[in-house]
Amino acid sequence: MMALFWQGVLLAILVAAISVNADMTLDCRPDSVMLVWTESRTLVDPSLFRLSDCFPTSFSGRQVVFNVGFNDCSFRTLVTGNRLIYSNDLMYISSSDSHILPFTHPVVCSYERPKDWYPVIYDPVFGTYGQGALVFHIGLMNDDFSGPAESTSFPLGSLIPIMASVEQNSHQPLLLLVDECVAAATPELTPESDLYPIITNKGCLVDSKTSRSKFEPRQRSSEIHLSLQAFRFSIGKEVYLHCQLVAWDPVGLDNTKKACNYIRNHGWELLDDPAYSNLCDCCDSTCKSRRMRRTTSGKSGVEQKAVLGPFTVTENS
Incomplete structure (x- = not known):
């Protein structure tokens, strides 16, 4: 089953150049994802990033890392045709007096759906x-x-x-x-x-x-x-x-x-x-x-x- 999942990865989305301010990379695995957000703005507080309701797994300097399973962080699951899609939202929750405005960015991992796979x-x-x-x-x-x-x-x-x-x-x-x-x-x-x-x-x-x-x-x-x-x-x-x-x-x-x-x-x-x-x-x-x-x-x-x-x-x- 694990081999099928690995072979079935259709898209391990790599999103770069979100803007001139940051890069995001995703490592989409069979049951989890590692997200790395690299921020260029000095005033951004990395501890204020959230993946839905999850706090960062780790952060240092201007880099934020989430290493989480698809059963965590309120990932949304969509099965459509021969595609299996997990999606979520990366959020920055700055305070009202911050110069950095709050923002969100989509996080998506998409796979080819194995023929014998059905979500519980x-x-x-x-x-x-x-x-x-x-x-x-x-x-x-x-x-x-x-x-x-x-x-x-x-x-x-x-x-x-x-x-x-x-x-x-x-x-x-x-x-x-x-x-x-x-x-x-x-x-x-x-x-x-x-x-x-x-x-x-x-x-x-x-x-x-x-x-x-x-x-x-x-x-x-x-x-x-x-x-x-x-x-x-x-x-x-x-x-x-x-x-x-x-x-x-x-x-x-x-x-x-x-x-x-x-x-x-x-x-x-x-x-x-x-x-x-x-x-x-x-x-x-x-x-x-x-x-x-x-x-x-x-x-x-x-x-x-x-x-x-x-x-x-x-x-x-």
């Missing part, structure tokens, strides 16, 4: 679905949404972190929403399936009316984070979430494309702009549907069915 996060806790030029993902995450879940078992009443996302590639910016989402005991829905509704009525998180479930504040328009309170449905048995993901033009939310939380003693609130929470008023009645139009035809958006699971909800000990 996609099986079974993550699902990937293609729709034209877009790729949708949905998966179970750890508590702070920084990586995949370490377990697919959740105690009753605990919060289940779920993230859905859409890879936009060269597409115009898109806003990811979840139109509908129900829990079932089977990976396929049938007329006889017992269902537990979670999100209905074009983006209304109905489960938040009776639980601690909520959409979390957005980090990116192309992602949506859901903290779902573990419910008493098929307890101790496998559970699957059947969801309808929607990627829209981010301009012009309406009552058919939205994400709404129910706030106790307050009412429905729009995730992306609480000032327009009136778009959620229909959550207690019927939010009129509108025919979906596909991005591939140059119009408003695209939708994708997705299944997350299995996972289990267990009785508290």
